[in-house]
Amino acid sequence: MFKRLAVCAAAAMMLCSCGSSEKHQGSVFAMDTYMSLTAYGSSAEEGIKKASEKLNELDKLWSATESGSEIFAVNSSEGKPVSVSDETASLISFAKEMSSQTGGAFDITVYPIVEAWGFTTGEHSVPSEERLNELLEVVGSDKITVSGSEITLPTGSKLDLGAVAKGRAGDICADLMKECGVTSAVLDLGGNIRTLGTKPDGSKWKIGLRDPFSEGIYATLDVGETNIVTSGAYERFFEQDGKTYHHIIDPNTGRPAESGIASATVIGSDGRLCDALSTSLFVLGAKGAEQLYRSRHDFDYILVTDSGEVIMSEGVSGLITFEPGFGEKVSVVK
Ligand code: ADP
Ligand code: MG
Numbered sequence: 436m437f438k439r440l441a442v443c444a445a446a447a448m449m450l451c452s453c454g455s456s457e458k459h460q461g462s463v464f465a466m467d468t469y470m471s472l473t474a475y476g477s478s479a480e481e482g483i484k485k486a487s488e489k490l491n492e493l494d495k496l497w498s499a500t501e502s503g504s505e506i507f508a509v510n511s512s513e514g515k516p517v518s519v520s521d522e523t524a525s526l527i528s529f530a531k532e533m534s535s536q537t538g539g540a541f542d543i544t545v546y547p548i549v550e551a552w553g554f555t556t557g558e559h560s561v562p563s564e565e566r567l568n569e570l571l572e573v574v575g576s577d578k579i580t581v582s583g584s585e586i587t588l589p590t591g592s593k594l595d596l597g598a599v600a601k602g603r604a605g606d607i608c609a610d611l612m613k614e615c616g617v618t619s620a621v622l623d624l625g626g627n628i629r630t631l632g633t634k635p636d637g638s639k640w641k642i643g644l645r646d647p648f649s650e651g652i653y654a655t656l657d658v659g660e661t662n663i664v665t666s667g668a669y670e671r672f673f674e675q676d677g678k679t680y681h682h683i684i685d686p687n688t689g690r691p692a693e694s695g696i697a698s699a700t701v702i703g704s705d706g707r708l709c710d711a712l713s714t715s716l717f718v719l720g721a722k723g724a725e726q727l728y729r730s731r732h733d734f735d736y737i738l739v740t741d742s743g744e745v746i747m748s749e750g751v752s753g754l755i756t757f758e759p760g761f762g763e764k765v766s767v768v769k
Contacts, residue, residue, distance in 0.1 A: 456635035465494040468625030475635045478616035486608035510593040516585045524584040533711040534576035540718040542686040546595035559673035567689035602710025605629030628663040647697035653761040656754045662706040666713040667698040694720030703734040
């Protein structure tokens with residue numbers, strides 16, 4: 436065993452001593468998903484190590500299910516104020532703000548409903564209408580009070596940062612890697628992509644967009660430093676009596692969103708905004724997404740509808756290359 440470790444260490448050192456654009460990879464299981472970190476150059480190994488540690492740390496801080504986390508403390512506070520870290524308080528404030536900016540399509544208080552459908556344990560079942568109506572009473576971002584770094588939440592209400600945590604984590608890790616001297620990296624945080632710099636040769640990254648109807652990709656995006664975040668019905672779902680139920684909940688109904696969208700991708704410089712919006716656009720559907728985009732224009736987006744049509748904002752046109760057989764029905768929103 437020790438011998439094997441020694442051989443691995445030697446191999447790793449040999450990798451490091453090669454050219455300045457040497458590729459390094461690391462993987463982490465955090466936030467309920469496999470994450471893969473790729474970085475280039477002499478600082479890559481240290482950058483990946485720091486980022487991996489940070490991802491585990493943030494997972495412990497934000498997990499809704501782990502008893503030591505700040506979110507768990509808020510969720511079991513029985514209405515009493517809970518003091519959390521500035522990072523957590525600021526993410527909760529942001530999420531609350533996103534709820535009002537999306538007319539409630541985005542709502543981190545939807546957690547009791549996510550639990551009722553069994554998405555937290557894997558013991559899936561369709562809750563009764565009465566149960567959902569009962570739970571909808573404790574849902575609503577107006578229930579969250581943020582005062583400095585103190586969070587107050589009434590008994591029964593619960594928070595879940597699952598739709599925004601990976602987006603924020605991507606930006607935090609990219610900044611950490613930059614501090615280590617990394618200038619070229621791709622962080623794949625389970626559907627959330629955060630790029631840092633460009634490829635070592637200065638060219639753009641080519642990021643694949645997952646086909647929501649099969650295992651492959653339907654297009655690639657050529658990008659510099661950015662976030663590309665996708666929410667899809669195919670990520671987590673179960674079937675009961677021939678019907679499929681996925682994990683993105685419409686907070687208005689308490690049921691999996693049925694807006695005609697199979698996947699929603701958001702591209703932009705702020706990871707938490709992209710993450711929150713990918714979930715929001717999925718809930719809002721094509722019309723709602725278009726309205727939100729026209730009201731702010733600070734992000735780009737791509738929707739694949741249930742019938743396979745692609746709807747994308749103007750800024751995507753210059754970045755996207757469709758795979759053969761895809762991209763026949765495309766509309767562009769300006
Ligand atoms: P993923 O985390 O699977 O990449 P999302 O970013 O879209 O996908 O987040 C979905 C997760 O967020 C769900 O698993 C659930 O925990 C939570 N969630 C579900 N619906 C909503 C919603 N409308 N607003 C905020 N969070 C949600
Ligand atoms: Mg999201």
